Amino acid sequence: MFKKIFKYLLPALLLVVLVACGEKKTEKKAEATKPSEITVGDIKITVNPKKVVVFDNGALDTLDALGLGEKVIGAPVKNLPAYLKKYKKVENAGGIKEPDLEKINQLKPDLILISGRQQDFQEKLSKIAPTLFLSLDEKDVWASTKENILTLGKIFDKEKLAKEKIDSLEENILKVKKEAEASKKTALVVMANEGQLSAFGSGSRFGIINDVFGFAPADKEIKSSTHGQGVNYEYISQKNPDLLFIVDRTKAIGGDSSKNNIADNALVKETNAGKNGGVIELQADVWYLSGGGLESTQLMLDDVEKGLK
Template sequence: MFLSARKKLNVMASVGMIVLCLLLIAGCGGNNGEDAAGTSETAVPPTAAADTKETTRTIKDAYGDVEVPAAPARIVVLDIGALDNLLELGVKPVGAPSILAPGDPYPAYLKNTEGIENIGSVNEPNLEAIDALKPDLIIGNKDTHEQIHDQLALIAPTIFVESLGITWKENLLVHAEAVGKAEEGKQLLEGYQTRIAELKGKIESKPAPLEVSLFRPREDKIQIYLQETFSGLIMSDAGIKRPEAQTAEGFSKDLTEEQIADLDGDVMFWFSRSNSDFEKIEKSPLWATLKGVQAKQVHQVDWETWMSGLGIQAVNKVVDDLFNYLVEQ
């Protein structure tokens, strides 16, 4: 009996030692996140992980990398192209300029401009008015606003595109990225490319190519618009043939009344801020000799879109006119 009891005690002691060893092993495995080297690997709580969400993004503009808010809420734009693009992207700026004089209405083709604070004109934005709006992002362009770039950057992160007009596609993508709408910007550009391909196909299907003239009557001269203009680029994208005098590189060329033949085309588009400037051309004895005039294919188009729009909404208005006058008539 004694030996049996002693054996029982030995067995119980052995079991106890095994249990103790298991507990010690478990304790070594759960050493508060310390590895063999003694470094801590404490897990980040879910709430702390959420707090690490980025509040800024880096955008490349005409000057280099610019850090902008991830979700800007108070945006000031300095030109109509940026205003046009942002509104189409569903983003309403708090401030924008008029085309010509401070306080002038925004272009009529733009919708949802109510409540946007006027900050002066495109050429002379009011820095005090911009500062008073407490923007968290400013969008402008180097061509027009280079001299005030540094002052603007002191007010808020400032994104500048290089230029306007023929760079409208690149500008759209920069504007979209700056306001966190990069994918939407790409979709708008793809929509344009689809429409312009359709227009090009319809124009190329015509029996003979049409030469299309583009000009602007002015008080003291006549300007023909060349390839490197906003509207000239759209016509080039559509494969529209231009008169020989309008195929040169550059923005525009000034004509005298004696050179009026350079305006001629099978179809003639003109725009001006003053209709009286066009009326002077009509009085020229050479005007009636133009084939576009004789065919009654002279059309006034909206200067706010063809000349000063510079954004995706204006682009689509120009394409509408090209469909209307070159395909559907």
């Protein structure tokens, strides 16, 4: 009886073994065909680099979200936003505007990721390791954010996970955008810096509030510039926004923030925002020191969503 059963089972067992062997060969072949190097722009980068120095906080939080934090060996640790504080334990690679070239050279990274603040050092850094500047297009910030995230996904062989994370984030963005547009609330973004005020609108460094999250601008004529358009409290009163979003620069980088109490100003209190709890202080270290990453974009979204509650 056993011999008869074995007679019929043997071909099936052989088939299972052959299929398994075939699958393993296919997997090995797929692994073998994966490129060991990719080109981003004109920069050649080894796929899945093991040691990375990161100056761009948006790139750092994307690496973190993709489970790649252990690859980060250096960063400007004194200028990290609070949500990335666990990376203060890595080697200090210099200031946010002036990388420590000697230290970075000693670290022997496989890749260096920079932001616009370190762009003047790109050539010198490139002599140490491939140096990638993942810029954000302020005119189309969400598209360039997605492109940067996918680029990192490709470099670190995490493209599938990167796409899944983007899809989830985009779903959250669309939800808030729909609510913001339906609310018809006008919004004004102001940065405070030791008593000085500057406004930012569509197409600016903080334009994501209008251009991606869907809040109608209280002023459509704000001139787009790196440091914003200089304004005063009378300007805020005239524009009378329903929501006044504040970025306190001094809280992000240090300084005297005693003159930045915008919500306490008499003119601000008389605006729609002041009367209806619409003066919202954003997480300054996220908005001023980061952005363009998976985690930072979600944190920004959480911040502005407070204006819809």
